[in-house]
Amino acid sequence: MNQLFYGDNLEVLKQIKNDSVDLIYLDPPFNSKRNYNIFFPTPDGSFNKAQTIAFSDFWKWDEYTAKVYDDFMLGEANTQIKDFLTALKSFLAESDMLSYLVNISARLNLLRNILKPNGTIFLHCDPTASHYIKLIMDNIFGVKNFRNEIIWCYRGGGVSKKDFAKKHDVIFRYSKTKDYFFNVDPVRIPYSEASAERLKNSKAKAFRGDKVYDSYKPNEKGKHPEDWWEIQPLSSSDPERTGYPTQKPRRLLRRIIQSSTQKGDTVLDPFAGCGTSIHVAEELGLKWIGIDITCLSINIIKNNIENAFPKSNFKVHGLPKTKRDLDNMLKEAKEIGSDKWYEFQHWAVNNIPGAQDYVRKSDGSIKKGADGGIDGLIYIKTFDSKEDYKKILISVKGGKNIGVKEVREFNRTVQKNNALGGIFISTREPTKEMTKEALSVGMYKINNKKFNKMMLVNSFDFLDKKFNLDIPQSNIDPALSIPRSRDDSEKQLDFGLIQ
Ligand SMILES: C[S@@+](CC[C@H](N)C(=O)[O-])C[C@H]1O[C@@H](n2cnc3c(N)ncnc32)[C@H](O)[C@@H]1O
Structure with a gap:
């Protein structure tokens, strides 16, 4: 295999x-x-202002x-x-x-x-x-x-x-x-027109030992590169x-x-x-x-x-499949903002169907301790003529001390950006207070269906695909989660969302 x-x-x-x-x-x-x-x-066919390394x-x-x-x-x-x-x-x-x-x-x-x-x-x-x-x-x-x-x-x-x-x-x-x-x-490869013509009319012979060849006869299968x-x-x-x-x-x-x-x-x-x-x-x-x-x-x-x-x-x-694998990945990630932490973030965001990475590295350098806000997003088609698409923002947080304060901050980021909602991924089981805070921001409606504005996910739930995200799945365009080409020599633009 x-x-x-x-x-x-x-x-x-x-x-x-x-x-x-x-x-x-x-x-x-x-x-x-x-x-x-x-x-x-x-x-709209342009590129997101944030990008990922x-x-x-x-x-x-x-x-x-x-x-x-x-x-x-x-x-x-x-x-x-x-x-x-x-x-x-x-x-x-x-x-x-x-x-x-x-x-x-x-x-x-x-x-x-x-x-x-x-x-x-x-x-x-x-x-x-x-x-x-x-x-x-x-x-x-x-x-x-x-x-x-x-x-x-x-x-x-x-x-x-x-x-x-x-x-x-x-x-x-x-x-x-x-x-x-x-x-x-x-x-x-094909002969160039000029050399094909020249070779066709060539009478030149080659001698190897006592054998004589039509050395310059073009090979029917093409030229030796x-x-x-x-x-x-x-x-x-x-x-x-x-x-x-x-x-x-x-x-x-x-x-x-x-x-x-x-x-x-x-x-x-x-x-x-x-x-x-x-x-x-x-x-x-x-x-x-x-x-x-x-x-x-x-x-x-x-x-x-x-x-x-x-x-x-x-x-x-090599991608985490068991709790032990994920524990090891997190152990290696150690420092938030390190390359390994970024690998964990990417893995977490990519477990969410339709999500794009959204990483803050405006000068191309790896920002140490840059764990302030938005790490991914999903575009949701709203069928609303004023605003065709809206965003669901994703935040990935690590550490045992993550709690209600971080959920509240992320709620604010979601509001400031006029996003439909947020997905808060952390490396621990959400506490009762965190769940209460998440529920306090209420719901939004798409196609007459109601969805929770803020969702909390424990990254360990990705392992057995146990998590159930309350998002309008049929309004996600999968093509928008696939990176596209762009002149990558262009200088990095600013981060497009407010944090
Ligand atoms: C120049 S790119 C290869 C491009 C590739 N030929 C293609 O057509 O897409 C080099 C790749 O090496 C990977 N890489 C760098 N160090 C590595 C390592 N120690 N082990 C495995 N891959 C590594 C990078 O992540 C990057 O994707």
């Missing part, structure tokens, strides 16, 4: 059997030192990386790569770049073990660190197993006035041994778009996967993002394993695969 893992790939990869995967494609964050945001639509591309020499480095040095990696990292450490010191390279090395070492002897790995990066990554791959996979440096060329986007336009990515292709699988036929690929990135209106930043086009992944797999093979993507490689593997009838460290990514992949391939058979691992 296909597998989708939520978690740090460094841990997940340790659970995958050695020599079990035919093709690995990895597109790790590039060390671009920025956050990548994702945008949700509003009913899909993932952060900041690498720091911190406790985590120092441990990755120590474990790697003590582990079973070959001495060549260990010596190389030691040399890099004296050259780059404990810098962001070294942190990035140490993290990539630790994953590549595990990936090499997982790859079958005739398998291939494609690592997608850009010129920020490609010069270092090639040396790392040489040390882990062996110089003799270097197969290609593919340059993916594209057009579009911004241009710096003082530089040539930076319009290519680098994809390194390495095999594990010299007996690797490669089939060019499915990925041949070079190692530079002109493949257009996704336009903002491309139907393939999921709204996930850094999403790669399926045509790029088709070329990679079709060239290096055959029927029954398994594809692994340890930095899955919105799951482009997984989609292509599924489309080609291959088996797949995807890993990502964010709930957001896992939810996007899950929804996309279920919609595009209703018969697909896959298992999701």
